[in-house]
Amino acid sequence: MLSRTLIAALTFSVLSVTNCLHALAKEELAAQPVNAVTAAHPGEISVTVARTYPLPPSEKELKIPPSTVEIYQYDETPIGNRAPFLMVHGLRGEFREGFRWEMVVENLMKRQEFRDKFKIYFARHNTYVLLETNKKQFQQAVKELYQTTGKKPITVMALSMGGNLVQESLEDLEVQSDIEKIISLGTPFHGSPLFCFDWLRYSIIRNHSVPWVRGDLATSYKLYFRLHPNLLEDLRWDNTDKGIPQIGKFSTWFPFHITGEVDLKRMENKRIARFNDLKIDKKKFICYGGYLLTPYATPHTPGHITKAIKWPWWFATCTVPYHLGFEHPVLRALNFEMGRMVVASSNIKEALRGSSRYALNDGITPLVSALYLPDDVMAQDPIAREPSISKIRRSIDIGRARVFRQIDHITFVDNYRPHGYPKELRDELNPSAKARTIFDWMFLDIMESPSKLAESNEEPAIKAE
Numbered sequence: 001m002l003s004r005t006l007i008a009a010l011t012f013s014v015l016s017v018t019n020c021l022h023a024l025a026k027e028e029l030a031a032q033p034v035n036a037v038t039a040a041h042p043g044e045i046s047v048t049v050a051r052t053y054p055l056p057p058s059e060k061e062l063k064i065p066p067s068t069v070e071i072y073q074y075d076e077t078p079i080g081n082r083a084p085f086l087m088v089h090g091l092r093g094e095f096r097e098g099f100r101w102e103m104v105v106e107n108l109m110k111r112q113e114f115r116d117k118f119k120i121y122f123a124r125h126n127t128y129v130l131l132e133t134n135k136k137q138f139q140q141a142v143k144e145l146y147q148t149t150g151k152k153p154i155t156v157m158a159l160s161m162g163g164n165l166v167q168e169s170l171e172d173l174e175v176q177s178d179i180e181k182i183i184s185l186g187t188p189f190h191g192s193p194l195f196c197f198d199w200l201r202y203s204i205i206r207n208h209s210v211p212w213v214r215g216d217l218a219t220s221y222k223l224y225f226r227l228h229p230n231l232l233e234d235l236r237w238d239n240t241d242k243g244i245p246q247i248g249k250f251s252t253w254f255p256f257h258i259t260g261e262v263d264l265k266r267m268e269n270k271r272i273a274r275f276n277d278l279k280i281d282k283k284k285f286i287c288y289g290g291y292l293l294t295p296y297a298t299p300h301t302p303g304h305i306t307k308a309i310k311w312p313w314w315f316a317t318c319t320v321p322y323h324l325g326f327e328h329p330v331l332r333a334l335n336f337e338m339g340r341m342v343v344a345s346s347n348i349k350e351a352l353r354g355s356s357r358y359a360l361n362d363g364i365t366p367l368v369s370a371l372y373l374p375d376d377v378m379a380q381d382p383i384a385r386e387p388s389i390s391k392i393r394r395s396i397d398i399g400r401a402r403v404f405r406q407i408d409h410i411t412f413v414d415n416y417r418p419h420g421y422p423k424e425l426r427d428e429l430n431p432s433a434k435a436r437t438i439f440d441w442m443f444l445d446i447m448e449s450p451s452k453l454a455e456s457n458e459e460p461a462i463k464a465e
Contacts, residue, residue, distance in 0.1 A: 052076060056122060059097035065126040066094060069137040071145055074105060074120035083152045083180075084145055085118035085446070090160030090186075091127045091228070099124060100159070100413055107439035113447060118155065121145060123162075128227075131165055131234045138165055139172045146178040153180030155446065159412060160364065161235060163187025164272075170280045181399075181450050183286045183442065185412035186362050188235050189276060190369040190378065191269050193243070193341045193358055194334060195236040197225055198260030199267060202250050203342045205258060215256030217337070238276070239268035240378035241368075243357055245344040264344075276375060285398040286445045289362070289370030290407035292332060296339035296359035297386055328416055331363025331408040338366070357382045360389070364409040368392075371401045393429055400448075402441060403428040411438060 053073040071086075089099040098105065099122050108114045123141060125134045146154060156179055158166045163184035170176045194200060201218050208214045225232055237244060247262035291297060339359035360367040360383065368383050377395040381388070389403060404411075404425045406418060415423055415438050424435035436444070 053121065056098060059095075062095050062097070065128060066124050067126070069134055069141045070124040071141050072122045072124065074109075074122070077119065079119045079149050079152075082117060082119045084121050084149045084154045086121045086123055086142070086145065086154050086156045088123045088125070088156060088158040088162035088166055089127075090158075090162050091231075093159070093162070094124050094127060098122075103414055104157075104439060104442065107437075108443060108446070111443060114443065117447070119149075125162075125165065127161060128230060130230050131161075131168055134165055135168050135171075139169045139175045142169060142175050142178055154178055155181045155183075157183045157185070157442070157446070158187060159185045160187060160409065161231075164189070164235065164275075167278075167280075168275050171275070171278055176280055179284065181286065181448075182284050183288070183445055184370075184372070185288045186290065186365045186370050186409050187287070187372075188365040188369045189272075189287075189372040190240055190366070191235045191237045191272050192338070192361075192365055192369060193237045194338055194364065195231045196244065196262075196267050197221065197232055199237075199244060199262050199341065200337065201258055201260050202247055202262050203340060204337065205250070205252050206342050207337075207340045211256070214252070214258060218256065218258045235272065236267065236269045238270070238273040239264070240273065240276075240375045241357075241382055242379065243341075243343040243382070244268055245342060247342075273375070276372075282372065282397055283399040284450070285372060286400040286402070286448075287371050287398055288402050288404065288412060288441075289365070289367045290404040290409075290411060291360040291362055291367050292335045292408055293386075293406045294336060294339060294359060296336070296356040327410055328408060331410065335361055335363045335408070338363075357384045359384060360386070362407060362409040362411075367403065371396065371403070372398050389428055399450075400445065401429060402445075404438070404441075407438070415439060 053071050055076065056072045056074070087099070087101050087104070089096075089101065093100045101122065105120060108118075108120075123138065125138060142154065146152070156166055163182070164187060166179075166182055166184070167187070167189065170179070200221060204214055204217050208217065244264050244267055245262060246264045249259070249261045251257070251259035338361050339356050341358055343357050358366045362370070367389075368378060371392060373392070373395055374397055381391070383389065383391055386405075392401065392403070405428055406421055407425065408416070410416060417423060417425075422435075423437050425438055425441065426435045427433055427441070
């Protein structure tokens, strides 16, 4: 009798424990925020457990930077037969609602063809840390997204330094295989001269004779890079064009003490140059580059009288808004400073007065850097002014390149254009093509078949319409 009772009790206990474990497992599965794939035993069919990524948090919930790369889904509709469309933000996008993609997403989601083909996901990453810190986490996030969406090839759209993160992740061949196409927007693949801090300050001293203007600009940039030292490490210029001069130590005292050292060996970015040598399929890249139209981008550099006449207008429309922190005026000011960077040159006059070598830029990224041009092309004649843009077409080794006139670094996500310019943009590499808004160009390239990109060696952009 005792033995029967004991056996019954043991059986009940085992069943109870089993039921509890099943219940806990169900709760754990329900609580997980990401999709998971169950591993099958030998001889069994693998079963994918359908799960959902979380929806993007509100801006109030985005005050703290993420400790890892996080993936969110735009909405809770099942992916079905659609492919994942992953959007990777740029600097400080991790703190913005919708990660700053609101206008892009709104325009894409208006189109039935896009909704039928893609489901939108967002990658959130910490833009205050080194790319190396985020790279492994991003690689893992891409692999998980690929698995949990049914092993469908991923299309990526990346803004600015988000494109550098994507590019570096391709060092992992599995990630490279999982990603089908990459649309980069103003990504500094060769870095940017702006992020060579001492070179920038030396150029400011050379280009500005008014002492308080020197001090104002040098102090502003110093405070900014204190907040973003990772930019100086990750995205300073790689010097494939041999543009960084060997100046050595420099200083000026009146009325502000500005000092630094332009040391070529210490300054050139060998790390980013290494990633440009990766054995990756560059045909997967569709690169957008833009530039603001300034006197330094045109064939004739303005003289001192012209500058003096235009100074009040510049002060009212750029200098004051720049100090108030408005983004587009800030980018205009940065565009001017980069356009006058002092460069290494055998021409003494060019070296001392600035060559306008980087005048074709969007306020952050030089055009040649945004288009991911090969190193050997960078080392040849610089593409410095508008008439030389036609040279780019012969040199492109990516799937497709587009060049847009009179836009800045943020136009890619907000469609901003200076007063008097229409929203429709012409692709400067295909001037006979129809003008479109920046979002219409994106839609066109997103829907493009990857096989057509691979065939676009001779014709990097669309034919005339």
